[in-house]
Every structure is written in structure tokens, then in C-alpha cells.
Amino acid sequence: MKDIIASIDQHIIQWSITIGLVLLLLILRSVIIKAITKHALKNNTDKSRAIYIKKLINVTLVVLFASLIGSIWEISVKGLSLYFASIFTVVGVGLFATWSVLSNMTASIVLFFFFPYRIGDKVRIIDGDYSVEGQISDITLFYLEIKGENNQSYTYPNNLAIQKAISKIKG
Numbered sequence: 001m002k003d004i005i006a007s008i009d010q011h012i013i014q015w016s017i018t019i020g021l022v023l024l025l026l027i028l029r030s031v032i033i034k035a036i037t038k039h040a041l042k043n044n045t046d047k048s049r050a051i052y053i054k055k056l057i058n059v060t061l062v063v064l065f066a067s068l069i070g071s072i073w074e075i076s077v078k079g080l081s082l083y084f085a086s087i088f089t090v091v092g093v094g095l096f097a098t099w100s101v102l103s104n105m106t107a108s109i110v111l112f113f114f115f116p117y118r119i120g121d122k123v124r125i126i127d128g129d130y131s132v133e134g135q136i137s138d139i140t141l142f143y144l145e146i147k148g149e150n151n152q153s154y155t156y157p158n159n160l161a162i163q164k165a166i167s168k169i170k171g
Helices: 002-010 012-042 047-072 081-097 099-114
Strands: 122-126 132-139 143-147 153-157 165-168
Touching (some): 012 099, 099 153
Antiparallel strands (some): 132 143, 143 153
16 A cells, blocks of 8 residues: 555656646637537538537547647657557558548638638639539538539539639529
């Protein structure tokens, strides 16, 4: 029993900071989720878009706070270097091949907060020979879904949607 008490006494500061960080994570997460929900309601945004953004922010916060807690507890990367090298090699190749996935997810956040068009708006995306015209039927984490004439369905990547000119068609 004395060993357990001595161990706890040794690490009391680390335990305190860890508990504080967990509480901060919970509070920060709650505030951010409320802000996203408020923004979505204010701008009449589709619920599924808000859910995507909440999940993405939540994962980012958890990874950030896990890294902070790991550094507080002085988790050595030296012991995990072989493990991390293997993981980073596999993930690095995968992320390099799917860089556009991350780009689309980031663009999705930008579209959530700053995109002036909503589901149901009729738009024209001006992209040279690849221009698209139709009604926005969905805005997902990776692409805009647009229904064109004759019920054709187009998907347009989010990262391109923030780069190209988009005009609203009245009517």
C-alpha cells in the first residue's frame, strides 16, 4: 500500500495536469459543438453537414489532447520508434495517394462555415470544359452532389468547389 501511495505522490502533478486537460477537452469540445450547432441552425445548414464537421473537430481535439497528455507523462518515442516508422511508412504512402481526401475534408469545413449556397439552390460551377449546372442535392464531407438536367447526378469535389467560380441560377 505504501508503494502505491509513494507512486501517486511522485506523479501527483502529472495526474493533476492530466485531469485538468481531460476537463479542458470536455469543456472545449462542448463549446465548439454548441458553436457549430448554433452556426448550422442560424444558416439553415443540413444536419448531416454539421455532424460531419463535429466528428472531424472531435477527432482532431482528441488527437491533440492525447499528444499533450503523452508529453506530460513523458512517453518516450524511442521505444515506439520501430512501431511508428512502420505505421508512418504505410500511412504515408496511403496519405500521399489519397492527399485529395484530406484536402476535401478540410475544404468541407471551409464550405460549412463560408459557403453561400444551400441544398436546393440551383448553381453553375464554372470550370472551363468541365462546367457543371444543376441543383445542389447534397453537400457531404468529400463532395457536392448536383442533380443536372434529365436527373443526371454529378459529384464535384469540395476542394475544387472552393477554388472555382460558382454562380447561383435564379429560377
